[in-house]
Amino acid sequence: MEWIKFLTISKIKYHIYKLNKSDTLILHNLENVNNKIIIILYGLIYIVKVFPNKELLPIAILDKNTILINYKKDNQIYYKLVALETTYIISFKEDNPNHTINTELNIIKYYKKTLKRYEEMSEIISQRKTKNRIVQLILLIGLKFGIIRNQVILIPFKLSQENIAMMTGLSQNTINKTMKVIYKMGIIEENKRIINLSNILNINLK
Incomplete structure (x- = not known):
C-alpha cells in the first residue's frame, strides 16, 4: 500500500x-x-x-x-x-x-x-426532522458505499439501529419508531439493507 x-x-x-x-x-x-x-x-x-x-x-x-x-x-x-x-x-x-x-x-x-x-x-445533523435525518444518512451511505444491482442499492454491511442512532445523534427508541414510518414509505426493504432507486427519485425531505 x-x-x-x-x-x-x-x-x-x-x-x-x-x-x-x-x-x-x-x-x-x-x-x-x-x-x-x-x-x-x-x-x-x-x-x-x-x-x-x-x-x-x-x-x-x-x-x-x-x-x-x-x-x-x-x-x-x-x-x-x-x-x-x-x-x-x-x-x-x-x-x-x-x-x-x-x-x-x-x-x-x-x-x-x-x-x-x-x-x-x-x-x-442540520436536518431538524428526525425522519429526514435518518433517510439522508441511509441514502448517503447507500450512494457512497453501496453496490448497485438491478436498480436497487445494496449496502454491503448491516446498519444496526444502534449505529444509526450514534450517527444521527438520536436515541435508539426514536430510531425504532421512525424506521417503522420509513419502511411504509417504500424506500427501504424489510431487511434494512436495500434501497429502491425508483423511490429515491421521489423522496421529498420536507
Whole structure:
C-alpha cells in the first residue's frame, strides 16, 4: 500500500490496527501523548465525539485514504471510532523529523476528501426532522458505499439501529419508531439493507 511503502522507505515508525465489524477504538486527548495522524487504509468507520455528560456528537463517516488527527485538547472529551466493516488503519506521529510527508504523498488531497466527509455529516445533523435525518444518512451511505444491482442499492454491511442512532445523534427508541414510518414509505426493504432507486427519485425531505 502507498502509505506503508512511503513510511517504511522514510523510516517513520507506524502502527497498523485491524478493526473487525462493530469493533470500537477510543481516542483520548491526553496531554502526554503526541499528536498522531490516523489514516484509513481499508474499510469504513464512523466517528462520534463523546462529552463528559456522555452526550454524543456525530463527526463523520470515513473510508479509504481519509485522515484523522488526534490533537491534544480537552482531557475530558474523547472520540469513539466504530467499524462498519472490517477496517485497517495506520497511525504515526505528526511531529516526525522527516518533513517530506506533505509533499511526497500530496496529503492535502486526502485532507480535502476528509473535509468533504465532515461536511456530509454536518448536513445530516442540520436536518431538524428526525425522519429526514435518518433517510439522508441511509441514502448517503447507500450512494457512497453501496453496490448497485438491478436498480436497487445494496449496502454491503448491516446498519444496526444502534449505529444509526450514534450517527444521527438520536436515541435508539426514536430510531425504532421512525424506521417503522420509513419502511411504509417504500424506500427501504424489510431487511434494512436495500434501497429502491425508483423511490429515491421521489423522496421529498420536507
